[in-house]
Amino acid sequence: xxxxxxxxxxxxxxxxxxxxxxxxxxxxxxxxxxxxxxxxxxxxxxxxxxxxxxxxxxxxxxxxxxxxxxxxxxxxxxxxxxxxxxxxxxxxxxxxxxxxxxxxxxxxxxxxxxxxxxxxxxxxxxxxxxxxxxxxxxxxxxxxxxxxxxxxxxxx
Amino acid sequence: xxxxxxxxxxxxxxxxxxxxxxxxxxxxxxxxxxxxxxxxxxxxxxxxxxxxxxxxxxxxxxxxxxxxxxxxxxxxxxxxxxxxxxxxxxxxxxxxxxxxxxxxxxxxxxxxxxxxxxxxxxxxxxxxxxxxxxxxxxxxxxxxxxxxxxxxxxxxxxxxxxxxxxxxxxxxxxxxxxxxxxxxxxxxxxxxxxxxxxxxxxxxxxxxxxxxxxxxxxxxx
Numbered sequence: 001x002x003x004x005x006x007x008x009x010x011x012x013x014x015x016x017x018x019x020x021x022x023x024x025x026x027x028x029x030x031x032x033x034x035x036x037x038x039x040x041x042x043x044x045x046x047x048x049x050x051x052x053x054x055x056x057x058x059x060x061x062x063x064x065x066x067x068x069x070x071x072x073x074x075x076x077x078x079x080x081x082x083x084x085x086x087x088x089x090x091x092x093x094x095x096x097x098x099x100x101x102x103x104x105x106x107x108x109x110x111x112x113x114x115x116x117x118x119x120x121x122x123x124x125x126x127x128x129x130x131x132x133x134x135x136x137x138x139x140x141x142x143x144x145x146x147x148x149x150x151x152x153x154x155x156x
Numbered sequence: 157x158x159x160x161x162x163x164x165x166x167x168x169x170x171x172x173x174x175x176x177x178x179x180x181x182x183x184x185x186x187x188x189x190x191x192x193x194x195x196x197x198x199x200x201x202x203x204x205x206x207x208x209x210x211x212x213x214x215x216x217x218x219x220x221x222x223x224x225x226x227x228x229x230x231x232x233x234x235x236x237x238x239x240x241x242x243x244x245x246x247x248x249x250x251x252x253x254x255x256x257x258x259x260x261x262x263x264x265x266x267x268x269x270x271x272x273x274x275x276x277x278x279x280x281x282x283x284x285x286x287x288x289x290x291x292x293x294x295x296x297x298x299x300x301x302x303x304x305x306x307x308x309x310x311x312x313x314x315x316x317x318x319x320x321x322x323x324x325x326x327x328x329x330x331x332x333x334x335x336x337x338x339x340x341x342x343x344x345x346x347x348x349x350x351x352x353x354x355x356x357x358x359x360x361x362x363x364x365x366x367x368x369x370x371x372x373x374x375x376x377x
Contacts, residue, residue, distance in 0.1 A: 064234065064235060064259075065259065065261075066259075066261050066262065066265075067261070086235065087211075087239075088211055088233065088235040088236050088238070088239045089235045091235065091238070091239050091242075092234065092235035092238050092239070095238075095265075095269060096265060099265070099268060099269070100265055100268075112212065114212065114213045114214065115211070115212075115213065115239065115243065117213075117243075117246055117247050118239060118242045118243060118246060118247075121246075
């Protein structure tokens with residue numbers, strides 16, 4: 001039974017790179033859901049953002065350093081998420097994960113969507129906060145617009 | 157038509173490289189994200205200077221990267237150099253990309269990402285320092301193929317054990333050959349029965365860092 005559980009945990013091993021607001025939040029959520037999480041950040045003070053209930057590992061180090069990634073047992077990971085505050089660092093780490101360690105799912109946050117052509121052909125999923133926010137705001141606006149029109153019609 | 161070279165980042169490296177390339181007749185553009193550095197760079201004649209972040213596609217477009225024949229990324233950050241070269245290659249179809257690299261362990265990775273030439277500053281500099289510090293008997297030593305092969309110029313003093321011997325009598329390491337002998341005004345490509353004389357200048361070609369062993373064998377030091 002224990003063996004089975006260990007195996008199951010291995011299958012869900014996620015590495016989060018960058019312990020900012022997004023990275024810490026994601027690590028907390030995954031850990032609460034029972035996933036096996038490891039978070040890497042250059043600055044060990046960043047790990048304060050993790051919740052007290054965080055059950056994963058934290059590693060202080062530069063994730064663009066191959067030795068740090070090896071110590072984090074990147075070859076066992078099923079998912080690697082690169083969410084540091086530097087787009088270029090995210091690109092490099094994502095490509096290392098994909099090309100050198102053949103990680104199946106690699107997700108990177110990208111502030112500037114213009115660089116996407118670099119990611120696309122490597123099969124790396126990208127998240128762009130500006131585009132997501134714009135879509136969401138647009139959705140809210142169109143919803144309120146509809147309701148305003150509705151209320152105007154009622155007045156008539 | 158002049159070969160067009162794009163240099164991205166790098167303060168003093170970009171400046172001296174740009175000056176040297178312009179002297180050799182290349183058309184050079186530099187991109188630098190620090191305004192003060194740009195002012196320094198603008199002191200060079202005929203150099204086009206663009207102030208901006210070279211990892212951004214629109215800055216590269218302003219520098220008409222699409223027309224460049226060679227792009228060289230010289231910033232101090234490995235990830236920036238990788239992205240610059242990938243953008244130049246994939247978005248602007250630059251024929252040759254060169255990246256400066258700080259971390260020697262990533263050399264293979266950079267080549268795998270399609271960069272044509274990766275220059276690792278640490279490996280190059282430590283190699284040169286080693287040669288300079290320990291081999292004062294070598295007039296010049298030129299590393300090629302990332303230092304895997306080197307060409308050394310070795311003067312033969314009168315006291316050297318190799319003086320008067322034929323080449324096949326000298327026990328040189330297997331990965332070393334004597335490519336050429338400079339004797340006075342004449343140069344010759346030696347054969348097994350060529351005799352080494354005092355005052356000769358030997359040109360050694362060696363791989364696998366065997367030059368030190370060969371020099372010891374030839375000069376006794």
